[in-house]
Amino acid sequence: MSERKPLRIIGVGNPLMADDGLGIVAAERLAALDWPPGVEVLDGGTGGLTLLDLLAGARAVILLDAVAMGAAPGTLRRFTAEDLSDLPAESPGLSLHGSGLSEVLALARELGSLPPLLLFGVEPSRVEVRIGLSPPVAAAMDELLVAVLAAVASFDQ
Amino acid sequence: MKIAVQHLARIEGHAHLVVDTAAGELLECRLEIVESPRFFEPLLQGRHYSDVAPIIARICGVCSNSHTLVSLAASEAALGVRISTQTRRLRKLLAFGEILQSHLLQLYFMAVPDYLGVPSIFPLIQRQRELVSRALRLKKLANDICWAVGGRPVHPVTPCLGGFSALPAAAALQDLRRQLVAALPDLEQTVELFAGFEIPAFERPTEYLCLSGEPGYPVFGEAIISSDGICVRVDEYLEVIEEYCVPHSTAKFARASRDSYMVGPLARFRNAGKSLSPMARKVASALGLAANTSNPYLGLIARLVEVVHCAEESIHLIDDILLDGLRSEPLPTPNKGGYGVAAIEAPRGTLFHAYRYDANGCILNADCIIPTAQNLANIEADLRQLVPTRMHLEQDALTRELETLVRAYDPCISCSTHLLKVDFV
Numbered sequence: 001m002s003e004r005k006p007l008r009i010i011g012v013g014n015p016l017m018a019d020d021g022l023g024i025v026a027a028e029r030l031a032a033l034d035w036p037p038g039v040e041v042l043d044g045g046t047g048g049l050t051l052l053d054l055l056a057g058a059r060a061v062i063l064l065d066a067v068a069m070g071a072a073p074g075t076l077r078r079f080t081a082e083d084l085s086d087l088p089a090e091s092p093g094l095s096l097h098g099s100g101l102s103e104v105l106a107l108a109r110e111l112g113s114l115p116p117l118l119l120f121g122v123e124p125s126r127v128e129v130r131i132g133l134s135p136p137v138a139a140a141m142d143e144l145l146v147a148v149l150a151a152v153a154s155f156d157q
Numbered sequence: 158m159k160i161a162v163q164h165l166a167r168i169e170g171h172a173h174l175v176v177d178t179a180a181g182e183l184l185e186c187r188l189e190i191v192e193s194p195r196f197f198e199p200l201l202q203g204r205h206y207s208d209v210a211p212i213i214a215r216i217c218g219v220c221s222n223s224h225t226l227v228s229l230a231a232s233e234a235a236l237g238v239r240i241s242t243q244t245r246r247l248r249k250l251l252a253f254g255e256i257l258q259s260h261l262l263q264l265y266f267m268a269v270p271d272y273l274g275v276p277s278i279f280p281l282i283q284r285q286r287e288l289v290s291r292a293l294r295l296k297k298l299a300n301d302i303c304w305a306v307g308g309r310p311v312h313p314v315t316p317c318l319g320g321f322s323a324l325p326a327a328a329a330l331q332d333l334r335r336q337l338v339a340a341l342p343d344l345e346q347t348v349e350l351f352a353g354f355e356i357p358a359f360e361r362p363t364e365y366l367c368l369s370g371e372p373g374y375p376v377f378g379e380a381i382i383s384s385d386g387i388c389v390r391v392d393e394y395l396e397v398i399e400e401y402c403v404p405h406s407t408a409k410f411a412r413a414s415r416d417s418y419m420v421g422p423l424a425r426f427r428n429a430g431k432s433l434s435p436m437a438r439k440v441a442s443a444l445g446l447a448a449n450t451s452n453p454y455l456g457l458i459a460r461l462v463e464v465v466h467c468a469e470e471s472i473h474l475i476d477d478i479l480l481d482g483l484r485s486e487p488l489p490t491p492n493k494g495g496y497g498v499a500a501i502e503a504p505r506g507t508l509f510h511a512y513r514y515d516a517n518g519c520i521l522n523a524d525c526i527i528p529t530a531q532n533l534a535n536i537e538a539d540l541r542q543l544v545p546t547r548m549h550l551e552q553d554a555l556t557r558e559l560e561t562l563v564r565a566y567d568p569c570i571s572c573s574t575h576l577l578k579v580d581f582v
Contacts, residue, residue, distance in 0.1 A: 016200060016215045046218030047311035049262060053297050054310070110282045111289070129197060131212075 004038050005059040005115075007155055009148060012044040012051070012065045012101065019073075019124030019137045023064035026144050039152060051104045056113040060155045062148055065101065066137075067121025074136035076143050078151075079119040085109065118151055120144055160556050165563060167267040167277070169219050170570025174559060176540065181548055186540045188533060188563065190406040192570055201512075201520045206232050206318055206491070209512070209520060214312045219569050221312045222255035222303060223503035224510075230377065231510040232318055234392075235497025236518065238489050243478065244320045245377075247306055250474045251313065252376050252501065253467040254302030259504035260422075260460045260467075261299055263567040264347070265292035268457055271561045272354040288350065291343050298336050302471065305329040319489040327483055334475045337468055344465055348440050351461050357558055361542050362451040363535055364418035365427040368502055374432040374466060375425055375502045382428060385414035392498040394509050398526060408570065410534040411526065417534035420506025421566065422459035423450075437466035453539050456565040491518060503528055505567055529568045536566055 011027025013020045024043055031041040044051050044063075055061055069077060084105055108114040122144060125134035133141070162174040171192050177185035200212055213228040214221045226248050233240060240248075266278050269288070275281060282289050300310040305325045307313030315323045364385045368378030382388050387397050400409040412418065426433075430441065430448050441462045446455060494514040501508050506528030513521040539562055547555050 014215055016197060016212065043309060043312065045215065045221070045309070045312040048218055049266065049296070050218070050258070050300055050310045052293070053300050056293075107279070107282075110279060111293075129200065131200060 005057060006038050006040045007060045007062070007152060008054060008058040009039070009041045009062045009152070010044040010051070010054055010064070011042070012046070012063060014046050016129060016131060018126045018128055018130040018132065019122075019134055020066050020127045021131075022066050022122050022124065022133055022137050022141070022144075025133060026064045026141060026148070029141065029145060030148060048100045049104060049107075051101070052108055052113075055104070055108050055115060055117075056111075058115050060116040061118075062151055062155075063101075063117065063119040064144065064148070065119060065121055066124040066127070067119075069121065069123050071123040072136070073123050073125030073134065074140035075123040076140055076147060077121050077123075078147065079121060081105070081109075081114060081117040084117075084119060116155065120147055120151075158552055158555075160552060160559065162556060162560065165560060167270065167564060168568050168570065170568070172563075172568065172570050174540075174563065176544055176555075176559065178544060178548065181545070183541060183544050186537060186544060187405050188537055188540070190408045190533070190570055192407055198523045198525075201523045204520050206236060206514060206518045206520075210317065211314070213510075214314075217569070218311050219259060220255065220503050220505070220508070222251050222307055223501050223508055225307075225313050225316055226252060227499050227501040227503075227508050227510045228512075229316055229318060230499030230501070231497045231512050232514075233497065234499050235495040235512050235514050236318070236491040236493060237495065238319045238491055240319060241486055243481065243483065243486065246474055246478050247321060247325070248316065249376055250471055250478070251303060251306040251316065253471045253474070254299055254306060256467050256504045257299035257464060257471075258296065258303060259567075260464045261292065261295050263504075263564075264351070264457070264461060264464070265289075265296070267564055267567070268561075269350075271557070271564065291346060295340060295343055295347070298333075298340050301336065302333055305333055317488065318491075320486050322488070324483050324485060327479060330475050330479055330483075334472055334479075337472050337475075340468060344468060348444065348461065348465070351458065352444055356452070356454045356458065357561065358452070359454060359539075359543055359546070359562075360451045361453065361539055363453075363538070364414050365424035366413060366418050366420050366507060366531075367425045367428050368500055368507055369429070372432075374429050374434075374470075377499075377501055381500070381507070383413060383418065384427060385418075387413060391500045391509070392511075394498060394500070394511075394526070398509075398531070400526065400530065406533065408527075408530050408533060411531040412534060417538045418531065419453070419535045419566075420528050420531045421456060421504075422463050423453065423456040424506065425502060426459040426462060433462065434466045434469040436469045437462050440465045453535075454562060454565050456567075460567070494518065494521075505529055505569055506531060527569075529566075529570065532566050532568065536563055536568070 011023035013023040015021030015024045160176040173189040175187045214225045304310045308315035366383040368375040369382040370379035494516040496513045498511040509526040511524040
């Protein structure tokens with residue numbers, strides 16, 4: 001059996017807050033696929049610092065989250081760890097659900113435990129108490145899943 | 158002198174602290190809760206009992222296990238479901254895992270910077286690497302307990318009505334036990350660290366409230382007790398606890414026998430300290446935590462004592478579970494309605510859920526009372542008494558001391574604003 005650390009795909013967000021839960025919806029769909037050994041799909045929810053353990057134990061991480069970028073709802077964008085390093089902690093622009101994602105990344109970076117990382121962000125349309133994605137964000141899910149599959153392949157090359 | 162701390166740091170969620178004094182008199186003192194309230198109860202309306210706990214598990218990332226466990230217990234009380242000893246033990250282990258997660262985060266990441274005079278944990282990563290590594294090791298162990306028992310580090314998936322949809326493997330529990338034993342030196346170091354902190358002197362007796370009715374230090378319990386003599390069944394909670402609104406807060410305040418009361422580690426320690434594990438009792442005594450203390454700053458030390466208690470008790474719980482052997486149990490599918498109330502000692506204090514189900518097992522209405530909402534009036538009362546005794550301090554020093562007091566309660570604003578009482582009818 002391989003001792004290799006897993007590549008982790010982690011959806012974050014809150015599915016009770018409509019599009020804020022898009023990372024969780026995506027992770028659910030990804031978890032249903034057949035993955036080779038060494039790839040894990042996890043639901044990070046709004047666990048804040050708990051994410052640090054999930055990062056530390058991985059050889060690479062792909063995060064899926066709602067990101068307010070001022071783009072059209074459903075717009076998909078890929079961020080590298082470097083893109084994210086400029087964001088101040090608790091930047092209101094990054095994550096909408098207050099799980100402190102930017103603080104966790106900053107802490108992991110400072111500890112030297114930040115693995116190679118990609119964040120796929122989708123622009124939300126509505127973030128309010130409601131279960132289910134808005135039409136533009138639901139329509140972006142396929143594009144997101146394809147992008148994640150390609151990224152997994154690129155990490156393992 | 159006017160102190161206005163916008164977005165008080167190192168607490169869960171957003172709150173402002175406003176203090177105004179003139180000529181040695183306190184004019185104003187408020188903890189303003191400014192998060193917009195989120196009404197999650199409507200999401201529960203009409204939901205079948207099998208869907209309720211998974212929704213509740215998402216309300217908050219900090220106490221998702223406590224919310225899930227008390228939600229299941231309230232549904233079970235409403236629908237007449239009894240649970241096995243195995244289920245009770247696994248749920249208790251999960252509750253201990255979450256108390257450890259939450260307490261360790263507060264102690265190391267939120268409180269330690271106050272007492273070491275740094276703005277956050279970040280400067281300590283270089284300067285006190287071993288302290289930070291120890292914090293992360295302990296936090297990981299707590300996450301691992303929740304992951305093994307609840308199926309996820311947060312937002313548990315395995316606990317369900319009447320039991321568990323999947324049981325942890327015996328090997329996973331044995332591994333947790335090994336990790337818990339191996340963590341004891343880290344806990345000793347933690348106690349030594351906190352023993353060196355100078356806790357501000359301040360006394361303000363209040364009413365201390367927690368659960369009772371099960372043997373041992375409270376986690377679950379059938380009764381509510383308080384130091385002012387409250388002793389009622391959990392389903393009579395509305396007769397002793399009154400929630401009310403104040404203009405400066407989107408979270409409700411609460412009172413019981415007097416203007417304010419305290420829930421959480423110090424309240425539990427005051428009411429049930431004798432039932433702590435042997436190691437926890439020793440730590441309490443070594444840290445000078447007296448059974449009759451009324452210093453709210455010592456909530457911090459009570460939290461540490463509870464960490465030791467949960468670690469030690471988790472080892473015994475795992476032994477009991479493994480000794481009896483894990484067996485899968487049939488899950489009930491009740492076919493009726495009813496009303497049920499349950500409460501749990503969440504990391505921050507007593508958490509109540511009450512549900513009414515229709516005859517098809519679907520939610521008619523729900524009510525929740527959250528620990529932080531119960532503590533808010535007490536925190537303000539502390540601040541009002543504290544400020545006049547600290548007028549000699551410079552503004553910065555006073556601000557720090559006030560912030561440290563608020564943090565001693567480990568308020569979690571997110572959840573307090575999430576759950577206001579709503580009747581759907």
